[in-house]
Amino acid sequence: MNLQRILAVVSARNREFYRDKAGLGWNLLLPFVLVLGLAFIFSGPENALYKVGVLGAPADTGQTGFLATRHISFIAQEDEAAAIEKVRYHRIDLLVDLRDPPRYWVNDLSPSGYLVERLLLQSSATTPGRLQRETVSGRPVRYVDWVLPGVLAINVMFSSLWGVGWVIVRYRKNGVLRRLRATPLTASEFLVAQILSRLLVVSAVSVLVFLSTDALLDFPMRGSYLALILVFLAGTVALISLGLTVSTRVRSEELADGLLNLMAFPMMILSGVWFSLEGTNLWAQRLADLLPLTHMVEAARRIMLDGAGVAEVMFEVIILLTIAVVLLALSAMAFRWQ
Amino acid sequence: MAALIEIENLVKEYPGVRAVDGISFAIAEGRCFGLLGPNGAGKTTTLEILEGITEPDVGQILFRGAMRDAAYRQAIGIQFQHTALPDFQTVDEALRLFASFYTRHRPLAELIELCNLGELLQRDTRKLSGGQRQRLLLAIALVNDPDLVFLDEPTTGLDPQSRRNFWALIAGIRRDGKTVLMTTHYMEEASVLCDEIAIIDRGQIIEQGAPRQLLAQHFPRALVRIPLDAMPAADDLPLGFAVHGDHAIAATDDIDAALAELTRRHVALDDLHVSAPTLDDLFLKLTGHGLREP
Numbered sequence: 001m002n003l004q005r006i007l008a009v010v011s012a013r014n015r016e017f018y019r020d021k022a023g024l025g026w027n028l029l030l031p032f033v034l035v036l037g038l039a040f041i042f043s044g045p046e047n048a049l050y051k052v053g054v055l056g057a058p059a060d061t062g063q064t065g066f067l068a069t070r071h072i073s074f075i076a077q078e079d080e081a082a083a084i085e086k087v088r089y090h091r092i093d094l095l096v097d098l099r100d101p102p103r104y105w106v107n108d109l110s111p112s113g114y115l116v117e118r119l120l121l122q123s124s125a126t127t128p129g130r131l132q133r134e135t136v137s138g139r140p141v142r143y144v145d146w147v148l149p150g151v152l153a154i155n156v157m158f159s160s161l162w163g164v165g166w167v168i169v170r171y172r173k174n175g176v177l178r179r180l181r182a183t184p185l186t187a188s189e190f191l192v193a194q195i196l197s198r199l200l201v202v203s204a205v206s207v208l209v210f211l212s213t214d215a216l217l218d219f220p221m222r223g224s225y226l227a228l229i230l231v232f233l234a235g236t237v238a239l240i241s242l243g244l245t246v247s248t249r250v251r252s253e254e255l256a257d258g259l260l261n262l263m264a265f266p267m268m269i270l271s272g273v274w275f276s277l278e279g280t281n282l283w284a285q286r287l288a289d290l291l292p293l294t295h296m297v298e299a300a301r302r303i304m305l306d307g308a309g310v311a312e313v314m315f316e317v318i319i320l321l322t323i324a325v326v327l328l329a330l331s332a333m334a335f336r337w338q
Numbered sequence: 339m340a341a342l343i344e345i346e347n348l349v350k351e352y353p354g355v356r357a358v359d360g361i362s363f364a365i366a367e368g369r370c371f372g373l374l375g376p377n378g379a380g381k382t383t384t385l386e387i388l389e390g391i392t393e394p395d396v397g398q399i400l401f402r403g404a405m406r407d408a409a410y411r412q413a414i415g416i417q418f419q420h421t422a423l424p425d426f427q428t429v430d431e432a433l434r435l436f437a438s439f440y441t442r443h444r445p446l447a448e449l450i451e452l453c454n455l456g457e458l459l460q461r462d463t464r465k466l467s468g469g470q471r472q473r474l475l476l477a478i479a480l481v482n483d484p485d486l487v488f489l490d491e492p493t494t495g496l497d498p499q500s501r502r503n504f505w506a507l508i509a510g511i512r513r514d515g516k517t518v519l520m521t522t523h524y525m526e527e528a529s530v531l532c533d534e535i536a537i538i539d540r541g542q543i544i545e546q547g548a549p550r551q552l553l554a555q556h557f558p559r560a561l562v563r564i565p566l567d568a569m570p571a572a573d574d575l576p577l578g579f580a581v582h583g584d585h586a587i588a589a590t591d592d593i594d595a596a597l598a599e600l601t602r603r604h605v606a607l608d609d610l611h612v613s614a615p616t617l618d619d620l621f622l623k624l625t626g627h628g629l630r631e632p
Contacts, residue, residue: 008438012424012431019426174422182389182418183439184411338391 001192005185009193010200017163017201027201031155031209035148035217050116051278053077053092056099066096066123072116075278087113087136089305090146091276094120103132109142145219149300150273155209156202156232157239157267157293161260163198165243169256172247172338181337191332195240202236223303227310231303234320235296241327242292248334267293295319340403342367342486342517343388348397350383357383358394359541365534367485370508370518372532374525374617380541381521382419385490388519389416401486412440415484417475419491419521423463429474430459433481440482452510453477469500476507487511489520493527505530525617535617539625549617556623557615558591564600565609576603582622589615 018024050072057067057076067074075092077083086092087105093112095105104120106113120131171177180190213219221228246259270277270284271293277285288294299316302308341364350358358380365371373381386392388399390411401410423432433450437443450456453473458466466474472492479487489508493501501524508531512518522528528535529549536546545552563585569575576599578588590596593612600607 005439008435012427012435015431016424016426171424175418175420176422176424178391179418179421179423181391182411182414182416183436184408184441185439 001186001189002184006189006193006196009180009185009190010197013167013194013197014200016167017197027159027205028208030158031151032213032216034151034154035144035213050094050112051075051092051276052116053083053086053095055080055083055095055097066120069119069123072119084136085306086276086278089301090143091278096120101132102130103134105134105136107136144217145305146301147274148213148217148219149304150271150297152206152210152213152232153235153271153293153296153300154268154273156206156236156296157264159202159205160198160236160239161243161246161264163201163243164194164240165246165260166253166256168194168244168247169250169253172251173253177337187335187337188332191244191328191335194244195237195328198240199233199236202240203233206232219304221304222307223312224309227308227313228300228303230310230317231296231299231313231320234317234324235292238292238296238320238324238327241324241331244331245327245334248331249336267291270294271297273297292320292323340367341365341400342402343519344398344400344403345384345388346398346400348384348387348394348399350380350387350392350394356541358387361397361536361538361541361543363536363543363546365486365517365519367517368512368515369533370512370520370531372528372535373519373521373538374523374528374535374621375521375538376523379538381538382490384538385488385519385521389414389488412442412482413485414488415479415482415486416488417472417479417490417492419494421475425464427463428460429455429463429466432463432474433477436478437481442482444480444483446481449477449480452480453507468496469503472496472500472504473507476504480511484516486517486519489518491521491523493522493524501527525621528617537617537621537624544624545620552620553615553617556620558589559614560590560593561613561615561619562588562590562593562596563611563613564605564607568606568609570603570605576600576605 052072052074053076054067054074055077057074077086077095080097083092083095084105087095087107087110090107090110090112093107093110094116097103097105104117106117168177171180214221242263243260246256246263250256250259266287268274270288271291272288273293277288295316299308299313303313344364346362348358348361349356361380361384363371373384375381383392387394387397390406399406401413424435427435433446433455437446450459453476455470455473455477458470458474463471463474476489476492479489492508493504496504505527508518508520512531518531520531532549534546534548535552536543538544545556547555562579564579566581566584566586569586575581575586576588576596578590578596578599579586580588588596597607597610600610
């Protein structure tokens with residue numbers, strides 16, 4: 001591999017990126033629109049579907065009282081400490097412990113928690129005083145704080161998938177690849193250059209978005225910056241590699257667009273960016289485990305909200321890098337200039 | 339003179355069509371070789387095989403007497419007929435990008451002067467005119483000071499003045515001792531630039547040689563044309579004349595005799611046209627169809 005050739009292609013690709021004013025503007029604007037839109041939407045009452053965790057739930061299904069309330073999803077919990085954390089991070093709106101003494105936990109910052117608590121107290125009116133209220137307090141987490149790591153990751157996803165996958169298909173269609181093919185530049189050098197260029201662009205845009213969003217929303221960043229950088233770098237390489245797999249042979253931009261959407265949408269929905277997959281279909285959860293965005297969001301959230309360090313997210317980093325290596329190998333084998 | 343490149347029995351098939359069907363030729367160092375043929379004749383596929391863009395199904399290509407290896411790409415320069423450059427690059431940046439791919443270089447300043455790009459260096463490559471763009475693509479093809487230059491219909495779509503300017507550039511390259519393999523369907527271009535031509539039709543070479551030699555071999559000295567409606571009787575043409583479209587044409591070495599015969603028959607000579615045969619005529623004779631028709 002020839003470094004000079006790789007760097008020359010990286011520079012050319014970077015120029016394409018930053019000189020395309022419309023594209024650049026959109027790349028910078030999209031994450032702000034997402035975050036600010038969410039902050040606005042979720043500043044009011046949250047949606048009406050509630051999730052309540054239940055500790056010590058009885059095995060039989062004939063529930064009465066509060067547990068029979070419609071439009072609330074009751075999710076059995078095994079681990080008390082983990083369940084309390086879920087209340088803290090809005091993954092469940094309320095936690096009820098049916099063991100003796102009966103207790104419940106609610107997050108004072110959660111509007112949903114407040115409403116579900118009212119329902120609980122009303123259902124338990126016949127047995128006043130028996131329920132013991134516990135407040136989950138300490139580090140407050142707004143919904144926008146919870147959702148923000150995912151929004152940053154989604155921005156990385158769009159930029160990585162389209163910035164590599166779609167661009168290479170465009171190069172193939174308009175003849176740029178054919179022209180490069182006729183030079184001593186090898187396919188590996190070309191692909192490495194595309195990855196490096198996009199990694200550079202995504203990193204720069206992510207830092208910019210991170211800093212300016214923080215200035216606007218003042219979100220928590222409790223963990224290690226090094227860990228966050230590692231997670232985002234590994235996640236970006238995994239997502240770029242996913243974009244590369246689309247670009248290896250496709251000649252039509254429309255088809256490439258469709259395939260990239262086919263990858264992006266399941267990740268948007270299933271990676272736990274907008275809502276927790278707690279209590280959802282088991283198959284959906286298993287599918288989510290295969291998606292790079294899931295691990296990226298999970299790790300980023302643990303760093304930013306729980307204060308995790310490098311060691312605590314190493315598992316996700318390794319998974320992301322494994323996904324990247326497998327997809328890169330597949331892409332390199334399948335790649336065709338024409 | 340030793341052959342720089344030798345092509346033996348190239349075959350390339352695509353579903354339903356044999357694009358290249360057993361083509362062989364050799365080009366001596368420093369010569370300009372032209373592949374002529376209508377669209378779809380197989381000349382671009384032949385060129386792509388030689389450029390290393392397409393693999394042949396059958397056939398052998400020897401460069402300096404040996405099979406092509408990684409060094410081959412360093413030794414060739416290509417100007418494609420249809421190509422694109424990465425967007426948002428200036429002329430200067432595009433030249434430097436392609437220069438960085440090669441170990442051997444021709445000084446950029448020299449190249450810029452040769453291709454007359456001095457005033458265009460900071461211009462976005464997407465904002466060049468047709469002629470300017472072809473000059474840039476030629477400069478890119480020469481950026482590695484190649485031994486062998488491929489030009490695929492380099493002047494298609496250019497206005498007559500730009501075409502002649504481009505011919506002057508190619509003449510300059512030839513003076514530098516470069517070997518050139520070009521395709522074209524402009525016969526005048528082939529006549530002016532090529533030492534040797536091969537006429538391709540339906541994937542096969544149907545004639546090959548120096549343009550003048552081929553014309554002398556196939557035609558007498560001159561062609562006498564006269565519109566059919568100037569003839570008193572279309573079904574009773576003078577000796578030597580044959581109908582081609584709406585003209586009667588005679589190929590002859592004795593122009594005086596042909597004119598005398600026409601005068602004797604009281605044919606009005608107002609629209610008479612006497613010309614030297616061209617490669618267009620040769621192609622028509624060999625294939626029965628014109629060069630610009632498939």
